[in-house]
Amino acid sequence: MTDVTKGFAYVDARIVPISEAKISLLDWGFLHSDATYDVVHVWDGKFFRLDDHLERFFSSMEKLRMSIPYTREELKLVLSNCVKASGLREAYVEMITTRGLPKPGSRDPRTCTNQFFAFAIPFVWITKSQNGLHLIVSSKQRIPVESVDPAVKNYHWLDFVMGQFEAFDRGGETAVVVDSQGNITEGPGFNIFAVKDTEIITPASGILEGITRKTAIELATDYGYKVIQGNLAPEYARCANEVFATSTAGGILPITKIDDKIIGNGAMGPVTQKLQDAYWSLHNNPQYSLAIDY
Numbered sequence: 001m002t003d004v005t006k007g008f009a010y011v012d013a014r015i016v017p018i019s020e021a022k023i024s025l026l027d028w029g030f031l032h033s034d035a036t037y038d039v040v041h042v043w044d045g046k047f048f049r050l051d052d053h054l055e056r057f058f059s060s061m062e063k064l065r066m067s068i069p070y071t072r073e074e075l076k077l078v079l080s081n082c083v084k085a086s087g088l089r090e091a092y093v094e095m096i097t098t099r100g101l102p103k104p105g106s107r108d109p110r111t112c113t114n115q116f117f118a119f120a121i122p123f124v125w126i127t128k129s130q131n132g133l134h135l136i137v138s139s140k141q142r143i144p145v146e147s148v149d150p151a152v153k154n155y156h157w158l159d160f161v162m163g164q165f166e167a168f169d170r171g172g173e174t175a176v177v178v179d180s181q182g183n184i185t186e187g188p189g190f191n192i193f194a195v196k197d198t199e200i201i202t203p204a205s206g207i208l209e210g211i212t213r214k215t216a217i218e219l220a221t222d223y224g225y226k227v228i229q230g231n232l233a234p235e236y237a238r239c240a241n242e243v244f245a246t247s248t249a250g251g252i253l254p255i256t257k258i259d260d261k262i263i264g265n266g267a268m269g270p271v272t273q274k275l276q277d278a279y280w281s282l283h284n285n286p287q288y289s290l291a292i293d294y
């Protein structure tokens with residue numbers, strides 16, 4: 001188990017040990033999942049693509065008509081301070097804005113004061129198995145784009161979580177949920193790619209546009225692969241040479257079994273390996289990383 005006791009949080013404009021970080025039970029972030037968030041990681045003492053994460057976080061807040069009294073530079077400082085307090089060199093750093101509490105007796109979201117929280121905890125992996133995940137294509141549909149914009153990072157996770165239970169029931173380790181056409185969308189905190197020869201397909205819509213997804217697309221394109229953002233049918237994925245997941249919580253991770261079908265030869269394929277190596281190498285590139293001054 002990840003030891004989260006070592007984490008530090010930013011609550012009410014103070015940095016506190018994670019165990020002392022508390023929020024109000026009446027915050028709509030808790031009562032209504034009325035919140036947005038983002039997760040950036042720190043690897044070897046450096047944030048990876050922090051500007052991209054902040055860009056997405058501010059865009060999510062704007063779409064949800066939320067605001068916080070901090071600039072991006074101020075947020076960088078808050079996040080760095082959480083990491084510095086923890087002393088962690090490898091960290092999972094989450095920033096959250098909730099709707100907050102309405103005026104007493106009101107149900108009007110305009111009366112809410114939005115709340116900002118952040119925390120840094122030891123690095124979290126979406127999976128412990130680095131050798132390849134067994135993925136289940138769940139029958140659950142991701143909440144439709146028309147209802148909740150999945151491009152806003154959100155806590156509407158009941159589809160994912162029930163999908164995970166379905167995966168465990170069927171002997172798998174994690175799940176992807178589908179769209180109304182039955183195409184694969186994404187899983188609990190990760191995007192998905194299928195490699196066939198020199199083509200790589202990743203779902204175009206109904207997803208959170210991951211920063212790791214973006215990095216994988218950039219790297220694969222640089223390597224000369226044709227990356228198609230389109231529909232990914234489960235049948236296509238099951239017959240791909242390689243399938244991989246992308247997430248800030250682990251980078252580029254091989255998927256070696258989908259439902260009952262072994263992908264490729266059941267081990268991490270060469271394209272996934274190449275992209276995974278390139279992904280971690282980018283962490284040393286100052287264009288993509290920001291060193292923390294511990």
Ligand SMILES: *Cc1c(COP(=O)(O)O)cnc(C)c1O
Binds near residue numbers: 188207209210213
């Ligand atoms: C965070 C998340 C991802 C992955 O995004 P990254 O920026 O690569 O970490 C994918 N799907 C969902 C639903 C997510 O919440």
